[in-house]
Amino acid sequence: xxKGRISVRTAAGSPLPMGxxxxxxxxxxxxxxxxxxxxxxxxxRSGQDEPVAEVEFDPRLNRTGDVWHLLVRDFDPALRYxxxxxxxxxxxxxxxxxxxxxxxxxxxxKALTGGSDWGVAYRxxxxxxxxxxxxxxxxxxxxxxxxxxxxxxxxxxxxxxxYELHPRGYTAHSSSGVKHPGTYRGLIAKIPYLKKLGVTxxxxxxxxxFNELENTRVNPATGEPLKxxxxxxxxxxxxxxxxxxxxGRDGNQVREFKELVKALHxxxxxxxxDVVFNHTAEGGADGPTISLRGIDNAIYYLLxxxxxxxxxxxxxxxxxxxNHPWVRDLIMDCLRYWVTEMHVDGFRFDLASxxxxxxxxxxxADPPMVEKIAEDPVLAHTKIIAEAWDAxxxxxxxxxxxxxxxxxxxxxxxxDLRRFLxxxxxxxxxxxxxxxxxxxxYGHNGRMPFNSINFITSHDGFTLYDLVSYSRKHNEANGxxxxxxxxxxxxxxxxxxxxxxxxxxxxxxxxxxRTAAVILLLSQGVPMICAGDEFGRSQQGNNNAYCQxxxxxxxxxxxxxxxxxxxxxxxxxIALRKDYPIFRRAGFFNPDAGDGRPEISWQSLVxxxxxWSPEARCLAFRLxxxxxxxxxxxxxxxxxxxRFLLPDxxxxxxxxxxxxxxxxxxxxxxxxxxxxVVSGSRLEVADYGAVVLICRQG
Numbered sequence: 001x002x003k004g005r006i007s008v009r010t011a012a013g014s015p016l017p018m019g020x021x022x023x024x025x026x027x028x029x030x031x032x033x034x035x036x037x038x039x040x041x042x043x044x045r046s047g048q049d050e051p052v053a054e055v056e057f058d059p060r061l062n063r064t065g066d067v068w069h070l071l072v073r074d075f076d077p078a079l080r081y082x083x084x085x086x087x088x089x090x091x092x093x094x095x096x097x098x099x100x101x102x103x104x105x106x107x108x109x110k111a112l113t114g115g116s117d118w119g120v121a122y123r124x125x126x127x128x129x130x131x132x133x134x135x136x137x138x139x140x141x142x143x144x145x146x147x148x149x150x151x152x153x154x155x156x157x158x159x160x161x162x163y164e165l166h167p168r169g170y171t172a173h174s175s176s177g178v179k180h181p182g183t184y185r186g187l188i189a190k191i192p193y194l195k196k197l198g199v200t201x202x203x204x205x206x207x208x209x210f211n212e213l214e215n216t217r218v219n220p221a222t223g224e225p226l227k228x229x230x231x232x233x234x235x236x237x238x239x240x241x242x243x244x245x246x247x248g249r250d251g252n253q254v255r256e257f258k259e260l261v262k263a264l265h266x267x268x269x270x271x272x273x274d275v276v277f278n279h280t281a282e283g284g285a286d287g288p289t290i291s292l293r294g295i296d297n298a299i300y301y302l303l304x305x306x307x308x309x310x311x312x313x314x315x316x317x318x319x320x321x322x323n324h325p326w327v328r329d330l331i332m333d334c335l336r337y338w339v340t341e342m343h344v345d346g347f348r349f350d351l352a353s354x355x356x357x358x359x360x361x362x363x364x365a366d367p368p369m370v371e372k373i374a375e376d377p378v379l380a381h382t383k384i385i386a387e388a389w390d391a392x393x394x395x396x397x398x399x400x401x402x403x404x405x406x407x408x409x410x411x412x413x414x415x416d417l418r419r420f421l422x423x424x425x426x427x428x429x430x431x432x433x434x435x436x437x438x439x440x441x442y443g444h445n446g447r448m449p450f451n452s453i454n455f456i457t458s459h460d461g462f463t464l465y466d467l468v469s470y471s472r473k474h475n476e477a478n479g480x481x482x483x484x485x486x487x488x489x490x491x492x493x494x495x496x497x498x499x500x501x502x503x504x505x506x507x508x509x510x511x512x513x514r515t516a517a518v519i520l521l522l523s524q525g526v527p528m529i530c531a532g533d534e535f536g537r538s539q540q541g542n543n544n545a546y547c548q549x550x551x552x553x554x555x556x557x558x559x560x561x562x563x564x565x566x567x568x569x570x571x572x573x574i575a576l577r578k579d580y581p582i583f584r585r586a587g588f589f590n591p592d593a594g595d596g597r598p599e600i601s602w603q604s605l606v607x608x609x610x611x612w613s614p615e616a617r618c619l620a621f622r623l624x625x626x627x628x629x630x631x632x633x634x635x636x637x638x639x640x641x642x643r644f645l646l647p648d649x650x651x652x653x654x655x656x657x658x659x660x661x662x663x664x665x666x667x668x669x670x671x672x673x674x675x676x677v678v679s680g681s682r683l684e685v686a687d688y689g690a691v692v693l694i695c696r697q698g
Contacts, residue, residue: 010055010071011025011073013070014071015030016030016067018030018067018333019108020109020138020140026074027077027140029106030069032068032296032326034066035296036087036098038086038100040054040056041057043081046080077140080113080138081106081138082106082138083295084100094308096298098294099294102289105235106291110139110140110251110254111240112136113138113242113249113250114135114137115209115242115248116242118244119212119213136209150266155200157383159200160201161528162199163197164202165187165555166204166229167241172186172549172554175556177557180246184257184260185246188260188264194269195269196571199529200269201346202264203272203348206230206232206350208234209239209242210281212229212231217480219479220477220479221477222477229545229549233280235291237330238338239253240342270346273346273348276350277322279316279318280318287317299326302321302360311361313354313361314391319354320354321359323359323367323368323369328369331369335379335382346383348409349385351387351389352370352389353388353390353394353395353400356369356370370401370406384407387408398438402447404447407451408453409453409455409528417434417456419490422492422637423492423617423688426614436523437588439588448586455520455529459545461485461486461543462539463533464536466538466540467491468493468509470489470497471493472491473544474498475542477542479547485543489543513533514566515689517534518635521577522583532555534571540552565668569668580625599623601624601647603647604616605620605642607647607648618635618644620644629695630694633691635689637688641687642684642685644691645681646681654677655693655694655695656678656693656696658694659691661689662686672696
């Protein structure tokens with residue numbers, strides 16, 4: 001043995017489970033690679049580039065079927081590991097891409113080294129290495145953690161209010177006031193705020209390891225290097241992002257992520273992960289070889305059957321072959337791991353329509369992957385949410401899966417609400433359908449309103465403030481000459497593009513924000529709020545801030561004080577939804593509430609008369625509460641005020657004013673107990689405004 005090398009005692013090992021696992025006899029390593037001709041386990045000491053041992057698998061002893069396996073006795077968990085694989089490399093022919101000069105990451109690795117400091121390149125021989133994150137190694141992590149009895153919260157989906165946030169961007173701004181900005185622990189420090197706001201779940205943008213330095217462009221105005229800020233470029237599906245931990249070394253990032261989940265659960269808040277199984281960081285043919293490509297490229301990715309080029313339904317260079325049995329197993333093992341070991345409560349599947357594509361990219365009628373996720377017994381009580389489209393034009397909102405377990409990001413809710421907020425023609429009828437739970441999309445196959453995840457904004461696109469402040473995108477800072485990002489924003493700047501000191505425009509924007517919140521939170525379905533929308537966060541008109549690790553993307557907590565009235569509005573509106581089940585029904589509305597009245601009735605300016613014409617700009621609906629109170633919601637998307645004739649209240653009850661988006665705080669929304677009686681039979685609603693009344697005794 002040369003200096004620094006170590007001796008390794010081995011045995012045959014077992015083909016299952018995949019990855020590395022501790023057994024009474026040692027640590028078992030297993031990796032599936034059908035087309036590899038040779039496989040080696042390569043071991044490293046922390047901080048060293050050269051291996052301390054390399055053990056070649058004997059195919060007669062260490063291979064069962066297509067799985068290569070090896071038992072290492074007396075394995076030191078402080079060692080890092082990876083795999084070296086040999087085999088054909090002919091991307092245009094066989095589609096294989098074995099590169100034995102490189103060390104492959106274990107697809108089942110629970111933690112990676114080399115990325116513990118955000119934005120800091122790995123250095124080789126004192127020089128920054130441009131392939132920084134691709135030189136990472138795998139770490140074996142034991143599952144010892146005291147959960148102190150933590151169990152899944154299992155909040156019913158119909159009662160869920162989702163808050164989408166970026167794990168780093170939420171506290172990275174200097175105004176956040178946390179001890180550890182941009183980390184899991186920084187997010188823990190904001191739990192009291194989330195609890196007071198009233199949300200029931202946080203949806204975290206990707207926490208699986210990715211390389212924030214893979215973006216090589218710069219901001220053309222400042223010269224600032226751009227990053228992959230969002231993280232939709234996974235290196236290892238099982239491994240939490242080390243740079244989001246205060247100490248992301250030696251696998252400690254796993255512990256810190258568990259601490260976050262445990263703290264959120266203690267506060268009654270669930271954790272939903274945004275997961276990316278549709279593509280990986282290996283990109284197209286010119287991308288780096290990190291893991292799956294160098295393990296069994298022709299199995300793990302979709303390749304054109306003739307040219308053997310990567311099929312690119314993700315828009316990111318490659319598409320994972322999700323319905324191959326190996327890949328199905330990998331995805332299911334990963335989901336089960338995050339649920340059983342990390343205690344997460346659900347998943348939002350990025351570009352989920354790719355989960356339904358076959359080996360040639362065809363859309364499958366009954367995709368095994370989609371069905372398996374819905375029917376898996378371990379995941380039976382988790383929330384599963386599909387982004388029901390992909391980057392190649394496949395759009396499956398309302399048709400992603402007939403299985404009642406699947407919820408969907410309802411892109412039609414977003415678009416129809418935005419059109420109404422802009423005063424577009426022919427928008428009243430579609431909005432009414434969305435408010436009532438989108439029965440046209442989910443009223444069949446046993447699905448319910450809560451299969452619809454309703455949202456106005458998300459990480460991808462304008463913030464709510466920008467939606468009412470910009471009529472076009474302003475993505476110049478992304479270094480792509482404003483070509484990136486969606487051009488179809490369905491937004492209106494309220495009269496001036498961008499920032500203004502005009503008090504009338506400022507008032508209109510704030511009114512439109514409040515009106516949007518009213519529609520979102522009082523519609524049937526599951527509302528999702530984008531972090532910072534509740535206090536007017538802006539991205540300066542950037543609708544594709546994926547590469548902006550700066551104040552464009554970071555949440556400015558100074559707005560918490562400056563726009564405290566807007567937070568109050570959101571908080572009381574959320575409380576109203578939570579207090580009255582009529583806003584979060586399990587089923588669709590019936591024509592008869594049991595007392596001869598429909599459960600929901602519609603009108604324009606006059607009770608019993610709803611104008612559904614393309615020219616209509618007003619919509620009102622009455623929710624008949626049965627033994628509980630009735631509610632009346634009045635919406636005006638016209639460019640001038642409109643007077644609504646109020647329907648008759650129930651005998652012994654009176655209409656009381658709960659909310660008026662045109663009023664100054666605190667009159668914009670009041671608790672139910674303080675709602676004042678409305679005098680007269682007519683009520684004026686401001687342009688682009690909303691009014692909510694409650695019918696109760698007294």
